[in-house]
Amino acid sequence: MYKNYQKQFADELKEIKDSGMWKEVGVMEGKQGPEIEIVDPLHGHHGGGRRLLNFCANNYLGLAVTDELAQAAIDGIKKYGFGEASVRFIVGTSTIHKDLEEEIAKFFGQEDAITYTSCFDANTGLFETILKEGDAIFSDELNHASIIDGVRLCKAERFRFKNGDMDDLERQLREFHDRVGNGTDHSPSADGSRPVPTRPSRLLIATDGVFSMDGITAKLKEICDLADKYGALVMVDDSHASGVLGKTGRGSIEQAGVIDRIDILTSTFGKALGGAGGGFTAGRKEIIEVLHQRSRTTLFSNALPPAIASAALYVLQNYDDKFIHLRQTLEENTAYFRSAMEKLGFHLGGDGKHPITPVMLGEEKLAVEMAAKLFEEGIYVRGFTYPVVPKGKARIRVQISAAHTKEQMDKTVAAFGKVGKEMGIIK
Ligand SMILES: *Cc1c(COP(=O)(O)O)cnc(C)c1O
Numbered sequence: 001m002y003k004n005y006q007k008q009f010a011d012e013l014k015e016i017k018d019s020g021m022w023k024e025v026g027v028m029e030g031k032q033g034p035e036i037e038i039v040d041p042l043h044g045h046h047g048g049g050r051r052l053l054n055f056c057a058n059n060y061l062g063l064a065v066t067d068e069l070a071q072a073a074i075d076g077i078k079k080y081g082f083g084e085a086s087v088r089f090i091v092g093t094s095t096i097h098k099d100l101e102e103e104i105a106k107f108f109g110q111e112d113a114i115t116y117t118s119c120f121d122a123n124t125g126l127f128e129t130i131l132k133e134g135d136a137i138f139s140d141e142l143n144h145a146s147i148i149d150g151v152r153l154c155k156a157e158r159f160r161f162k163n164g165d166m167d168d169l170e171r172q173l174r175e176f177h178d179r180v181g182n183g184t185d186h187s188p189s190a191d192g193s194r195p196v197p198t199r200p201s202r203l204l205i206a207t208d209g210v211f212s213m214d215g216i217t218a219k220l221k222e223i224c225d226l227a228d229k230y231g232a233l234v235m236v237d238d239s240h241a242s243g244v245l246g247k248t249g250r251g252s253i254e255q256a257g258v259i260d261r262i263d264i265l266t267s268t269f270g271k272a273l274g275g276a277g278g279g280f281t282a283g284r285k286e287i288i289e290v291l292h293q294r295s296r297t298t299l300f301s302n303a304l305p306p307a308i309a310s311a312a313l314y315v316l317q318n319y320d321d322k323f324i325h326l327r328q329t330l331e332e333n334t335a336y337f338r339s340a341m342e343k344l345g346f347h348l349g350g351d352g353k354h355p356i357t358p359v360m361l362g363e364e365k366l367a368v369e370m371a372a373k374l375f376e377e378g379i380y381v382r383g384f385t386y387p388v389v390p391k392g393k394a395r396i397r398v399q400i401s402a403a404h405t406k407e408q409m410d411k412t413v414a415a416f417g418k419v420g421k422e423m424g425i426i427k
Contacts, residue, residue: 076310
């Protein structure tokens with residue numbers, strides 16, 4: 001039977017290649033870190049490992065390859081075993097999960113928390129669990145794919161507001177609010193076309209804390225103000241900011257001073273706070289309990305493996321004493337790299353605070369070609385083109401880590417300078 005389908009799939013693959021959207025996977029030999037060895041190089045090279053400086057990981061604090069975290073993971077395995085072989089509510093909840101959830105809540109200033117095997121799962125298990133027909137979700141257009149997919153699963157009315165555009169958000173909140181109400185209107189429509197709802201409508205504003213392609217932060221204070229005005233809940237996905245932004249690393253919610261104003265926080269242990277995986281939802285205790293009871297990605301998927309739970313707990317428990325200085329280093333590294341790149345004449349995106357440093361190039365071809373040339377210079381960065389970013393806004397996204405040395409950054413800046421001049425991007 002497959003014979004009939006084979007050509008279809010082959011055609012589809014050819015289409016992807018022809019459109020320039022083919023993703024070539026760089027295969028690493030051994031550990032990732034500021035220096036990596038790519039076994040199967042990009043852009044048509046084959047065979048032979050290649051040592052490169054890695055400037056495209058989310059390893060913001062450099063914790064992903066520390067012996068300390070590996071040991072914390074091993075300790076978890078020794079004490080709790082390799083896995084629970086169960087979902088949480090059957091026989092998958094160990095004390096490590098309870099301890100970690102308590103620590104997450106404490107660390108991020110929330111009432112309670114629930115872990116998931118990824119933040120993707122946290123997001124896809126969130127919206128349909130707490131929203132239904134008659135409710136409304138207001139989602140920033142640049143939100144992460146997992147929020148988009150999560151929103152797709154729920155039957156609430158969907159509104160998409162322009163990135164960071166508070167007027168657009170307010171216009172849509174007002175429209176829904178005037179038409180349906182905000183938690184007080186409990187009546188059927190006049191013509192009887194709308195049945196009596198079992199509860200008043202819920203409104204929820206959902207946003208990334210940091211938008212990953214641009215390295216800019218959401219306007220969380222303004223969003224919370226609008227939520228107050230129109231009676232909406234606020235959900236923030238702080239995957240790129242937890243452990244990175246805010247004076248004490250609590251994320252964009254700390255930087256914006258809204259730790260106690262948001263209702264739902266999702267984030268990952270796969271970036272700054274570890275690097276292996278694992279995610280969570282934190283927030284109001286009733287909402288977290290509803291997730292435990294009803295969220296499909298926890299009810300029908302295995303518990304977070306003990307190794308990861310143990311390492312995540314270790315990071316949170318030791319963050320304030322042992323790791324917070326890395327946040328400072330990260331900030332200094334980011335400032336150092338940005339200023340050197342700007343001096344060369346590159347146009348950088350982002351707000352300058354976040355280690356995501358987009359080198360804006362415009363044309364799709366430039367981004368792909370430049371990444372390939374930098375690869376030849378021993379620098380590993382990735383070009384991002386349409387549809388990941390808007391047409392004509394292609395870029396190379398450089399990501400700075402606390403683990404990068406000055407020498408490594410200097411080498412990368414020099415390579416950007418050389419290639420940039422060759423390509424006529426800078427003078
Ligand atoms: C990386 C990321 C995720 C996915 O996190 P995982 O734990 O790897 O699934 C979700 N949301 C945002 C905003 C992210 O940047």
